[in-house]
Amino acid sequence: MEIKRPSDSITTMTNLVMPNDANIVGNLFGGKLMEWMDICGALSAARHSKNVCVTASVNNISFAKPIHLGETVTLVARVVRAFNTSMEVYIEVYAENIKKGTKRKCNDAYFTYVAVDENYQTVKVPAIQPLSEEEQELFELSLLRRQLKLLMAEKITLKDAPELRAQMVEWMETSKG
Template sequence: MKGKSPKDSHTIMNELVLPNDTNTLNNLMGGRLLHFMDIAAAISAQKHCNRIVVTASVDNVSFHHPIKLGDVITIEARVSRAFTTSVEVRLDVYAENIPSGTKVKSNDAYYTFVALDQNGRAIPVPALIPESPEETELFEGALRRRQLRLVLAGKMKADDATELKALFFATEKK
């Protein structure tokens, strides 16, 4: 299977924050943003895999700035690494207030998707070939993030998480 570049899965999604998306403070609800992010990430994963994909996990997400009613959110998604049947998608979220001309980064996150065949079984995906230094950094960090999420999901023994252990060992020596 031919490898793909992160450009192949690059996806940009825009949404206008409407009253039905907000809480009583007129800020975008966190869960609504996670929903928009899931859609952008799924489109990106599908572009990479050319398959139906399902969300396997969402890493912890922190919301740094409230997003206000009337703001425009921009979600950029691209595959940061492909494994055997799963892909990690990196998301960057921005909030723009068009009348005031301000745009701030709200948060970033990683979603993991598994590609499925017609019978709903996990199926191998194309490799991801990073090109820029930033893409290479995301690609390398993905192994560590994968181990952390699989350990937390009870799908990997902490003892087998070699990348994670190396990280903690390096920190201890400082």
């Protein structure tokens, strides 16, 4: 089976926040941003798997910093880990005010996609080989996020998630001081 790097799947997308994308105080709608993230993430997963990819789940997304009407929004997506037929894609969102020359990171999220063929059958995807320290860290934590997502979707039980269980024990021990 082919092995790929996260950088092979990097996909970027830039949009301008138009009046139709914003609420009455001139901030980009959260739903519109999620739509753009989903498209960018799906393209990254498709680039990795060379197949159509459907969204299986999304982790927590918060909107801490508003993005304003007239700003540009750049999304950067890459596959951080591939499992059997599913892939986790990390998506970062940057807003830029071109006139002022300012740029800031606004959001990030982890989306899970599943590769499917023309008959909507799930397809095995190439593995990911992390190389840099950052890629390695995202890769390792991806397993915990996968177990948490599958647990919340009631697809597995805690006994099928030994790494997540061990991490939870560690967090509890740490919080005791």
